[in-house]
Amino acid sequence: MILTLAIKSLRNRRLTAGLTVLSIALAVMLLLGVERIREEARDSFTSTLSGTDLIVGARSSPVHLLLSSVFRIGNATNNLTWDTYQVLAQRPEIAWTIPISLGDSHRGFRVLGTTQDYLDHYRFARDRRLELAEGRPFAGSHDAVLGAEVSSSLGYRLGQTIVIAHGAGDVSFSLHKDQPFRVVGILARTGTPVDRTVHVTLEGIDAVHAGGGELANDPLAAAMRAAEATSMHEHDRPVGHDHGLTSGSERTLTAFLVGLKSRGAALSVQRVINEYPEEPLTAILPGVTLQEVWEIVGAAEKTLFVVSAMVVAIGLAGMLVALLTSLNERRREMAILRSVGARPTHIFTLILGEAAFLTLVGIAVGVVGLYLGLVIGHPWLESRLGLFVAIDWPSAHELSLMALVAGAGALIGLVPAYRIYRYSLADGMTIRI
Amino acid sequence: MHNSLSAATSGSALPRTDAIVELSDVRFSWAGNGQPTVEIDAFQVQAAERVFVQGPSGSGKSTLLSLLSGVITPQRGSIRVLMQDMRALDSAERDRFRADHIGIIFQMFNLIPYLSVVENVTLPCGFSARRRARALRNAVSVEAEAVRLLNDLDMGEPGLLRRPVTELSVGQQQRVAAARALIGAPALIIADEPTSSLDADRRVAFLELLFRECAREQTALIFVSHDASLENRFDRAIEFAAINRALGGPPVLRAA
Numbered sequence: 001m002i003l004t005l006a007i008k009s010l011r012n013r014r015l016t017a018g019l020t021v022l023s024i025a026l027a028v029m030l031l032l033g034v035e036r037i038r039e040e041a042r043d044s045f046t047s048t049l050s051g052t053d054l055i056v057g058a059r060s061s062p063v064h065l066l067l068s069s070v071f072r073i074g075n076a077t078n079n080l081t082w083d084t085y086q087v088l089a090q091r092p093e094i095a096w097t098i099p100i101s102l103g104d105s106h107r108g109f110r111v112l113g114t115t116q117d118y119l120d121h122y123r124f125a126r127d128r129r130l131e132l133a134e135g136r137p138f139a140g141s142h143d144a145v146l147g148a149e150v151s152s153s154l155g156y157r158l159g160q161t162i163v164i165a166h167g168a169g170d171v172s173f174s175l176h177k178d179q180p181f182r183v184v185g186i187l188a189r190t191g192t193p194v195d196r197t198v199h200v201t202l203e204g205i206d207a208v209h210a211g212g213g214e215l216a217n218d219p220l221a222a223a224m225r226a227a228e229a230t231s232m233h234e235h236d237r238p239v240g241h242d243h244g245l246t247s248g249s250e251r252t253l254t255a256f257l258v259g260l261k262s263r264g265a266a267l268s269v270q271r272v273i274n275e276y277p278e279e280p281l282t283a284i285l286p287g288v289t290l291q292e293v294w295e296i297v298g299a300a301e302k303t304l305f306v307v308s309a310m311v312v313a314i315g316l317a318g319m320l321v322a323l324l325t326s327l328n329e330r331r332r333e334m335a336i337l338r339s340v341g342a343r344p345t346h347i348f349t350l351i352l353g354e355a356a357f358l359t360l361v362g363i364a365v366g367v368v369g370l371y372l373g374l375v376i377g378h379p380w381l382e383s384r385l386g387l388f389v390a391i392d393w394p395s396a397h398e399l400s401l402m403a404l405v406a407g408a409g410a411l412i413g414l415v416p417a418y419r420i421y422r423y424s425l426a427d428g429m430t431i432r433i
Numbered sequence: 434m435h436n437s438l439s440a441a442t443s444g445s446a447l448p449r450t451d452a453i454v455e456l457s458d459v460r461f462s463w464a465g466n467g468q469p470t471v472e473i474d475a476f477q478v479q480a481a482e483r484v485f486v487q488g489p490s491g492s493g494k495s496t497l498l499s500l501l502s503g504v505i506t507p508q509r510g511s512i513r514v515l516m517q518d519m520r521a522l523d524s525a526e527r528d529r530f531r532a533d534h535i536g537i538i539f540q541m542f543n544l545i546p547y548l549s550v551v552e553n554v555t556l557p558c559g560f561s562a563r564r565r566a567r568a569l570r571n572a573v574s575v576e577a578e579a580v581r582l583l584n585d586l587d588m589g590e591p592g593l594l595r596r597p598v599t600e601l602s603v604g605q606q607q608r609v610a611a612a613r614a615l616i617g618a619p620a621l622i623i624a625d626e627p628t629s630s631l632d633a634d635r636r637v638a639f640l641e642l643l644f645r646e647c648a649r650e651q652t653a654l655i656f657v658s659h660d661a662s663l664e665n666r667f668d669r670a671i672e673f674a675a676i677n678r679a680l681g682g683p684p685v686l687r688a689a
Binding site: 012343 | 542
């Protein structure tokens, strides 16, 4: 009886009820959406690199080393020598290594010199390996394998030749034009910085920098050299990119990734590398440092959460206002109900139930809206932000957030419900307005 | 001691027939109000009796109706409705008792705006199984009984039944309210100035319809109004000041 009344009463006030539901729905959508993107961002961030036990570079801060070697952000302050790499890679605890040489770019995308080991051992997102979407791995010194985003945003196909530039800027005028690379493979999308990387062999990097040779600070000389189709090499930027001479033994690396035979050895190998006498080195545990970096960027996402929680509070406050303003005109209604035998507790339940109902419908609409938004926005999120937001059932965390909103809605409903309960006790059937 | 004695005396002094309503030594004051609003030594209403209670606004008539319907209870004295002592019931039991046995018509704002005419009439059957059962004695469904009552009250046109209650005239609304009070044949109907917003012709017509329906089920009617022109249509008329000592009148019943 009370339920029927509540539903009919709400239908009578469908505009305000609808707006209340809408505001709660939007708030819930925002809250859950932010939560989901937040979690995805954290997940995709911490799963940028997987399966690597140590990252080794020249002596620097761990965060710096991680950002430059994994995220291709900034530049390593120093490189490590090929000899050191050779020595350390032979250690018995080590299963595999991936050498990384950064410093060049192609139209804003980083160029990474490495070996076949990269394609074999690099893992991301809980042990997923790199897959070629098209073509084959690099073999020759002038073969390039593109990340998915490089190929999609620049529209590159297999067989195309590209020229790499010195330095990491978006627009660089010092091109290694004499050493064009040919696209032989395109990687499948990973949602990690790999997508935005041009991969070549270490030999390719060597060849590029062997060709240039001397510095080219004189513009006239540079122009002349360009006319001769040699590279312009602007080696005055301190970018840790010191590969002027590149016979095998004098080649340098930005960093190398290490996979151990046994994870338990990570700490001891880390110590050995950090104390390596021949050259100052830093070895980091990527998981620990990833977490550290996330703590830094995580402050912003916490703010986002607080803001969306406030939006939910505003939505619920809107419901409170709508319910409270409806109370006075509904006192008559309550007196009539009292006269036909409704108890004050019925009246209380009626209002409380209405608040709970509005909140629940708001949450349901919000969740439906969120999923619709995810289905529609999914490709955009993935292609633009590299966020692979899974369209899954709500997580336990999300369910508890929803329960929290529902509880808050019911709690807020107590306010008008208690007021009208007091009214209906005091008014009885006489309406003194 | 004195109280119980006076209650017993006044009870035995009056003829103890099948009184539907019996008040003795009732005293009620609103919280925070030192002076009692209602102070009645003795007042009875018999089955099927139609009683007119007249008095100016603010004389405590509405408080009396709240006492009779068990919405409030007196600080002193006893109120018996259908032999049931209202003070012996807790508030939930009084609510149920009211749903079962008392129909109420207000002065205005009688109808719930978002319910249809028929839904408004059948409302008491939703709160009282007894009234539902009694309504079903006369008809196949409570809705059919509602339509029958509305028919009897000249409200049976299908066009009227389908109209939103907010679009009905005041007179039509009062007839719907009357049908709601009558459905399921409660023993007592309490009407609080139900005709005050109607013009003179319609007042009489409304009253006639109400009387006819009350007579059918032997329903007692307590009709409160400040309009003295109606009083001679009733079995008995009471000047409220005459029974309510709180107004300074003598503790005497005046029968008409």
